[in-house]
Amino acid sequence: MTCGPLIDGLQYARWSEKVFRQMREGGVDAVHVTITYHENFRETVHNIEQWNRWFETYPELIFQGRTGADVELARSTNRTAIFFGSQNPSCMEDDIGLVEILHTLGLRFMQLTYNNQSLLATGCYEDEDTGITRMGREVIAEMNRVGLVIDMSHSGEKSTLEAIELSTRPIAITHANPANWHAALRNKSDIVLQALGQSGGMLGFSVYPHHLKAGSACSLQDFCEMIARTADLMGVERIGIGTDLCQDQPDSVVEWMRVGRWTKSIDFGEGSASAPGFPEMPDWFSDNRHFGRISEGLKATGMTTDEVSAVMGGNWLRFFENSFSATADISGKGPRTAE
Amino acid sequence: MTCGPLIDGLQYARWSEKVFRQMREGGVDAVHVTITYHENFRETVHNIEQWNRWFETYPELIFQGRTGADVELARSTNRTAIFFGSQNPSCMEDDIGLVEILHTLGLRFMQLTYNNQSLLATGCYEDEDTGITRMGREVIAEMNRVGLVIDMSHSGEKSTLEAIELSTRPIAITHANPANWHAALRNKSDIVLQALGQSGGMLGFSVYPHHLKAGSACSLQDFCEMIARTADLMGVERIGIGTDLCQDQPDSVVEWMRVGRWTKSIDFGEGSASAPGFPEMPDWFSDNRHFGRISEGLKATGMTTDEVSAVMGGNWLRFFENSFSATADISGKGPRTAE
Numbered sequence: 212m213t214c215g216p217l218i219d220g221l222q223y224a225r226w227s228e229k230v231f232r233q234m235r236e237g238g239v240d241a242v243h244v245t246i247t248y249h250e251n252f253r254e255t256v257h258n259i260e261q262w263n264r265w266f267e268t269y270p271e272l273i274f275q276g277r278t279g280a281d282v283e284l285a286r287s288t289n290r291t292a293i294f295f296g297s298q299n300p301s302c303m304e305d306d307i308g309l310v311e312i313l314h315t316l317g318l319r320f321m322q323l324t325y326n327n328q329s330l331l332a333t334g335c336y337e338d339e340d341t342g343i344t345r346m347g348r349e350v351i352a353e354m355n356r357v358g359l360v361i362d363m364s365h366s367g368e369k370s371t372l373e374a375i376e377l378s379t380r381p382i383a384i385t386h387a388n389p390a391n392w393h394a395a396l397r398n399k400s401d402i403v404l405q406a407l408g409q410s411g412g413m414l415g416f417s418v419y420p421h422h423l424k425a426g427s428a429c430s431l432q433d434f435c436e437m438i439a440r441t442a443d444l445m446g447v448e449r450i451g452i453g454t455d456l457c458q459d460q461p462d463s464v465v466e467w468m469r470v471g472r473w474t475k476s477i478d479f480g481e482g483s484a485s486a487p488g489f490p491e492m493p494d495w496f497s498d499n500r501h502f503g504r505i506s507e508g509l510k511a512t513g514m515t516t517d518e519v520s521a522v523m524g525g526n527w528l529r530f531f532e533n534s535f536s537a538t539a540d541i542s543g544k545g546p547r548t549a550e
Numbered sequence: 551m552t553c554g555p556l557i558d559g560l561q562y563a564r565w566s567e568k569v570f571r572q573m574r575e576g577g578v579d580a581v582h583v584t585i586t587y588h589e590n591f592r593e594t595v596h597n598i599e600q601w602n603r604w605f606e607t608y609p610e611l612i613f614q615g616r617t618g619a620d621v622e623l624a625r626s627t628n629r630t631a632i633f634f635g636s637q638n639p640s641c642m643e644d645d646i647g648l649v650e651i652l653h654t655l656g657l658r659f660m661q662l663t664y665n666n667q668s669l670l671a672t673g674c675y676e677d678e679d680t681g682i683t684r685m686g687r688e689v690i691a692e693m694n695r696v697g698l699v700i701d702m703s704h705s706g707e708k709s710t711l712e713a714i715e716l717s718t719r720p721i722a723i724t725h726a727n728p729a730n731w732h733a734a735l736r737n738k739s740d741i742v743l744q745a746l747g748q749s750g751g752m753l754g755f756s757v758y759p760h761h762l763k764a765g766s767a768c769s770l771q772d773f774c775e776m777i778a779r780t781a782d783l784m785g786v787e788r789i790g791i792g793t794d795l796c797q798d799q800p801d802s803v804v805e806w807m808r809v810g811r812w813t814k815s816i817d818f819g820e821g822s823a824s825a826p827g828f829p830e831m832p833d834w835f836s837d838n839r840h841f842g843r844i845s846e847g848l849k850a851t852g853m854t855t856d857e858v859s860a861v862m863g864g865n866w867l868r869f870f871e872n873s874f875s876a877t878a879d880i881s882g883k884g885p886r887t888a889e
Contacts, residue, residue: 253592260647270878308599315655539609 216240216282216524217502218531220415220453221296221364221386225460226265230499231272234291237499240524241282241292241531243320243385243453248298249471252309255302259316262293275317279532282524294531296320296362296385298468300329300350307346307353314357319535320385321354322362323347323374326480327473332363332370335396336480340367343377355379358535364397364453371403380534381411386453388417389444392437393424397481401444408445413530415453416441420490421481422455431495435508438522447518451527452505458498462488554859555579555621556841557866559754559792560635560703560725564799565604569838570611573630576838579863580621580631580870582659582724582792586641588810591648594641598655601632614656618871621863633870635659635724637704637807639668639689646685646692653696658874659724660693661701662686662713665819666812671702671709674735675819679706682716694718697874703736703792710742719873720750725792727756728783731776732763736820740783747784752869754792755780759829760820761794770834774847777861786857790866791844797837801827 217238223245224230234242246262247255266275276282276292285292295317303309324334331347333340343351351374354361361382363371374382384407390398407414416438423429442450465488469480479487495504502523509519556577562584563569573581585601586594605614615621615631624631634656642648663673670686672679682690690713693700700721702710713721723746729737746753755777762768781789796804804827808819818826834843841862848858
């Protein structure tokens with residue numbers, strides 16, 4: 212284990228006391244959790260209500276994170292700070308005013324697309340990527356203003372490069388791996404990764420088997436060596452972990468993730484007709500207690516202790532500190548600052 | 551003018567730059583504004599989106615208040631802190647989880663009823679007041695927990711007394727006058743006012759003509775002498791101003807307030823078929839620049855400077871400071887407090 216913060220850049224577990232206790236056992240200080248996929252605004256609020264119940268029920272284990280400082284609070288009180296994110300912009304419907312509303316409710320990441328074309332950008336599964344839409348440009352500016360991070364994990368290449376260019380604040384790809392290591396539609400080209408790194412953005416490395424070379428059989432060593440090479444490509448300060456852990460979820464959930472309400476047919480996404488469900492996790496990572504193995508694996512690649520610490524959470528912490536406040540607050544011109 | 555804070559316990563103007571500038575001209579530090587009547591949750595969120603636009607457009611005049619400390623921030627930055635309230639529980643629909651969601655969005659007051667029976671309690675215009683409902687008891691506890699003030703301005707007598715009794719935190723009647731001065735259905739009995747005062751609650755005196763003896767012709771002296779007598783009844787620390795100023799509103803708005811979507815007929819509320827619109831304000835109070843006249847009128851009754859200062863805002867400030875935070879935060883057991 213490292214002595215710096217331990218932060219996971221994306222999880223979508225079937226949340227339970229068991230999972231929250233495993234976060235504590237694993238020393239996880241903060242997790243960006245997906246709270247919504249294709250749910251509209253009201254449905255997303257209902258999901259937040261469920262989270263509020265968990266926060267009320269397990270205050271000794273978890274609390275809602277809103278700022279980078281909440282990671283330090285989590286560490287000093289031995290709890291895990293939970294930061295909300297959406298994997299699709301369905302939650303903001305066609306209403307730019309909902310960007311600030313969702314931020315007020317604690318949303319800190321929002322993907323502009325989830326595989327398909329959205330009102331804002333093109334997903335990575337579309338044949339044609341037309342880039343950021345007219346509304347997408349407006350929403351990027353609004354997300355920049357309020358402090359809601361643009362996440363392009365499931366977006367197409369052109370849309371991702373345009374988002375990096377248009378956004379005045381660094382963006383994130385919270386859960387994906389380099390396509391040069393494993394050529395999946397969801398993994399990212401060197402061009403994207405370099406542009407992301409140069410713009411101050413962050414990549415979170417995914418442990419979801421469809422993103423791994425050799426899938427569920429991927430070795431810890433191979434995963435960690437891929438991280439070390441990506442550090443050379445992007446800069447070691449631009450990378451973190453984003454496991455995409457979907458622990459304990461039934462297969463009906465992966466179907467919702469893939470199909471939502473956009474088709475009456477079945478779409479298998481990264482799966483297939485013969486393997487439609489969640490893939491089996493690699494044997495070295497199945498829950499929040501196993502981050503120490505990744506730390507050890509990174510050390511074994513020759514990374515320094517400081518580098519490992521940065522990748523395991525230090526980089527995400529810096530990114531959280533710089534990303535979640537309104538630009539007006541940062542500039543000192545905000546409504547809560549004395550004039 | 552007093553040198554303490556100047557706080558109005560309720561307004562529902564047709565908001566505009568003009569009104570916000572008048573707040574500044576009048577030295578108004580904080581206003582509890584009605585943001586919703588019969589609107590459901592999504593419609594209420596849309597109203598908040600409109601407020602967010604005003605906060606973004608006029609940051610030198612107004613900002614959203616969330617805590618008592620924001621009143622001091624308003625004073626130190628020469629702006630007006632705007633605190634949100636609802637006059638009916640329509641905004642929380644039939645979903646107790648929305649209480650915390652609305653509080654997170656900044657709601658600080660919610661009436662349990664607006665004239666009619668609600669899911670929570672009985673309004674002051676119903677023939678039979680059955681008191682707090684089963685759901686009402688649950689919602690009062692939840693409002694207590696999160697720091698959302700129970701406002702019984704438009705509720706029936708039995709419901710109001712039960713709310714005072716059931717609530718573990720002081721409640722408010724933000725805009726009404728004593729029925730012993732002017733016998734309107736919306737004004738309150740001595741029994742209610744004494745119970746309110748003894749429980750640490752607050753009454754805001756209304757300048758809305760239907761709540762005034764002699765209506766629009768009510769004199770400033772008569773209004774202020776009524777306040778002085780009520781101070782004797784309730785305690786001078788339990789009273790403030792709650793003008794119910796509906797400045798610049800078209801008569802279509804008072805119809806929405808009265809009728810909402812609960813009837814296909816017309817209900818004239820406090821008005822009548824011959825006078826269905828907003829009544830004319832008394833000549834000594836028509837906008838936010840005129841609070842100084844009330845201060846002067848109170849001094850003329852023989853109140854001390856400290857007493858006038860308390861009534862004009864000091865009492866509301868203390869109430870705000872004690873009412874808007876979650877009980878868990880107050881008790882030191884909250885999720886954001888080190889353990």
